[in-house]
Amino acid sequence: MIGKLIEFPHVSEDDGGLTYMEGKKEIPFEIKRCFYIYNVPENERRANHASVTTDFVLIAMNGSVCVELNTGKEKTIYTLTNRNCGLYVPKNTWMVTRDFTPDAVLLVLASTDYKSGKYMDDYQEFLKQGGSR
């Protein structure tokens, strides 16, 4: 099993729902950066790389998204459909996101700023280097 689902604390009351999380608590790192991905056409794939430096937590804030994680030896596929759950993706994991529903908004919390982040986007090279260690 690659990656790890985190259930966030949440309350649902008559006046709405609230989900919350803190860096170094529910999120296993300090939140240095956020980004989100949306309006992804059907059949389009995003990511398709491994980060050498950065851990992520992915949350489907709206709609649903499929996330494929791959160490080079093992693959795990998640379908994120619930904004109360995040998927922790440790560094050196090959990641593909796909099957975005038209209304999907994927929030990503990252452990490094963009400048410190380093990506590997050649899958053969990723395998050659032994994938996830």
Added chain:
Amino acid sequence: MIGKLIEFPHVSEDDGGLTYMEGKKEIPFEIKRCFYIYNVPENERRANHASVTTDFVLIAMNGSVCVELNTGKEKTIYTLTNRNCGLYVPKNTWMVTRDFTPDAVLLVLASTDYKSGKYMDDYQEFLKQGGSR
């Protein structure tokens, strides 16, 4: 004018949209905590308090939300409809969120963890203490 709109860097390409932000950069503080609010019934108001300790950035990740900021002397009303824009709300600002569309998801980035946060939820007391300084 109370609060400040921040336009986030974003790219829109054939394979989807991406919006990004970093703590201490686009976000004027370190991101210690995130929470999001959703499924808020029409005519319901949320927040209706001032944080004594915490700065926020509010982002309508989906749908739209109206945010009323109040220093006790001056009021500014924003309608957040664009996920490429965040609303910076400094501490000691009375805040009401309302008019959530049924599909609205309001993401809030916060400058403190929950334990360090302190709220004032008596508006008369807020005024008595002089509102925002």
